[in-house]
Amino acid sequence: MALKSAIRDLRNKPDLLFLRLPNLVSLVCIVVGVVWLLLLPLNEYSRRTYISENALLPGQVHAYFTGSEQNIFRGYKREIEGLLNEGAEPPARREDTTLNPTYVEQQDSRMAYMVDVANMSTEYPKKLRSILQVAGLKVATQKYEYTSAGITHQGENVYGIIHAPRGDATEAIVLVAAWRTADDELNLNGVTLALTLARYFRRWSLWSKDIIFLFTPDSKSGTQAWVDAYHDLHPASVQPLPLKSGALQGAVVIEYPFEHRFHSLHIVYDGVNGQLPNLDLFNTAVAIASGQMGIGANLQEMWDHNDSYEARLQTILRGMAKQGLGYATGAHSSFMPYHIDAITLQPKGQGWEDEMALGRTIESLCRSLNNLLEHLHQSFFFYLLMESQRFVSIGTYLPSAMLIAGNFTIMAIALWMRTGYHLRSAPSEPRTPQKEQNPAPVTEKTEQTARISGPPVVERLLALPLTLVTGLHLLGLVPLWTLNTLSHQFFTSVTYTFVVVDVVLPLVLAALLSNGLGLFSPIVPQQYLLIKSFSLLLLGLCLSTLATLNFSLSFIIGLLCAPLSFIGRLQGLSAPLRYGLAVFGLVLLNLLSPPTILLGACWYFGVSVETVLTQAAFGWDVWGMWTQVVVWCVWWPAWLIGCVLLGSSVF
Structure with missing residues (x-):
């Protein structure tokens, strides 16, 4: 009975069901996924190696x-x-x-x-x-x-x-x-x-x-x-x-x-x-x-x-870094x-x-x-090996990546449900004396119908959100082809060019979507939610599948994309506050873009960008390495959509 009562309360409060609860569940999934990984070096979650054959x-x-x-x-x-x-x-x-x-x-x-x-x-x-x-x-x-x-x-x-x-x-x-x-x-x-x-x-x-x-x-x-x-x-x-x-x-x-x-x-x-x-x-x-x-x-x-906890964790993280990059060691x-x-x-x-x-x-x-x-x-x-005689099997470590990938799916489903309902009821009609004198009889049947119907259902406008999400994922083929085709001496300049593009392109797309610019009518708030829903759904699907093939790459990209679950178009704020939060969020997101992460990693490890991208191109051409496909066709489009949604708050 308590469970039924809780479900009935959630149903009667769609704002809580569609807005607060998904954010909380997604945050819990991310935190539990990270904590799960940090528990792996403990003896209770690992095993000693043995010869099966x-x-x-x-x-x-x-x-x-x-x-x-x-x-x-x-x-x-x-x-x-x-x-x-x-x-x-x-x-x-x-x-x-x-x-x-x-x-x-x-x-x-x-x-x-x-x-x-x-x-x-x-x-x-x-x-x-x-x-x-x-x-x-x-x-x-x-x-x-x-x-x-x-x-x-x-x-x-x-x-x-x-x-x-x-x-x-x-x-x-x-x-x-x-x-x-x-x-x-x-x-x-x-x-x-x-x-x-x-x-x-x-x-x-x-x-x-x-x-x-x-x-x-x-x-x-x-x-x-x-x-x-x-x-x-x-x-x-x-x-x-x-x-x-x-x-x-x-x-x-x-x-x-x-x-x-x-x-x-x-x-x-x-x-x-x-x-x-x-x-x-x-x-x-x-x-x-x-x-x-x-x-x-x-x-x-x-x-x-x-054989300390720190040494075990460091060994696991080093192995995950090499596995996530996917290059030949x-x-x-x-x-x-x-x-x-x-x-x-x-x-x-x-x-x-x-x-x-x-x-x-x-x-x-x-x-x-x-x-x-x-x-x-x-x-x-x-x-995952943590020392020469101790390891963690896939059944133990896989849930950590699956939880992080699952948070995107949870948010996508919640946004999809949210776009099908009016969360705020229309203003009530003013009462007339006649209505007050002759009120409509309230029966048990009408009360039950009102309770079941809940918020009014609206039609979803799918054409533009589907086109935008599909187009931006196909756009990822451009940097993928460029960085695997050009000569190595152009790699550094191309990387900085993509950094500039990552700053300008989301703002251009946000202005185009918000104002239409004469090409189409400006989109409605429901379509912004659908864009985010489709993007997160595709991201969660790809990362969940990738986790069974390359756990480390799925986990790393899932963590880098985690802010995308909580970032969207800002509404209901004053103009100065909305502009300030949007600019601050765009700066933070640009620090997590693939080109910026590449530049930061090269600076930290003291390696030139040309060397890294030359090795990546060699891996694509000779080894059959597909890390670049995940970066440019999964991670980068999802990041770009997040910037577009946040940038639309300015226009």
Whole structure:
């Protein structure tokens, strides 16, 4: 009865039902969503990692990569260093070099040489091919070329295949060593270690899967060209592969760009568009490194993780930032779109572990992948890691993004209902003496009819709101096309141009809608509410769907768009107060526009706008990254509509 009474009170007070309650519920959804995320680092909301696939048996075999193999490593290293010394320029100090140099650090003299990779582009593949052929592998090469933002990326991949003595060439494992790491450092020890492992693995007869050793010029384009060609999905500028094996079951990338011994292994696992490898692969690497080899494992560049709440939360936020941006964090990221689980192993710190320890770790990891009877599938593909041995599954963290996305849907439904009723009743007719003398009889039926009918229903004018919302979302294709097509030297000026456009365009549209300017009659208040309703409904729909694919991107954009739920056309205020609030709100909204957020982030991290947008264009052209689509076709139109509604208060 109490619930019925509360519902009856809300029905009799439409102002409370349509105006105050939706705002309160939306605010509660946003606050609860943020608090939900902040609770995840607690033990009650997270779990310890575990191996779901029993066939992996991590750390259960003895690794034999040691002893005489170190002499082979040193011999291969001298051969590759000979190529570098032939194409090296005079010594140069590291701080005096230009952008993106490649270095070779000599262990004995600690001299840094800037290497012209272009001059040795033909000698380097020849040397690798000859070493792999002598080791007994089947070897092939592949040339590729990509053009993005006016920059041409080209090179030649070299790869060799060890056919499994106990297999039928239906499955394969990939070991990748790029000439340059993801940080654009010379991966001399990584390439040398991969060559040594190729010769070492060739002598074993225990493999049930083929093993492919892939050597690429860089970590960005080379691996992507090879993986695309392996699945026959490469563009015309990429050569097809003359030699293939079976279905790829996993990939491990080796990055060892320095000469000194290391302390721990940094495991990089983030993929393109927020995709993640199967958690079993990450857990296997951690179990082998920490348990079998006694090497510490780090993630998300957290070198001094003390397992406190702050450290856990910082690790989660760093992982969410990389996942939300959706860019490739290494050569392993190119395998993710093809459902191939991959990670990158990076030695870090100063310690007593050497290349033999890293080689034994990779050997044991390959032995575990070799035990698989089917593709990794039993563990999680959606998770947040807070340390190497603790994670949060999707069922626990997904409600936080869904609550933030749901607040837009709640406001959209409330606005839709509000536009169908007159919230304020028409002024009552003056009473006449005749009416007072002969009042109409009030019966139970008329009283019930009046109670059920509630506020009078009005017709909704949908044409203009639907056209405006659709047109502004299609307008997002303009910056999307511009920033993925222009040459990189124009990116900075174009960004500042969009900042100016974001200031002027909402005011122009607001004036056009308020005054008509002779093109159409000025719109009525109901249509402003419909514009906001359609915009928030579309925003909530997109973010809710996106949360299941890229939780971090949905959560970040949802927070940035949260003010849009509470901003609209100001009414019922005096002119000076209305103008002041509208101008203040427009200034705050412009600080949350996509171009302004980009400029602020670049300033905070000390990165140029040109570098960020060049990387984004490369991700669009080569990696298939669709973060820009969400930014310019979902976030920017919703933000623009919010500015238009607020700007209409001035006119």
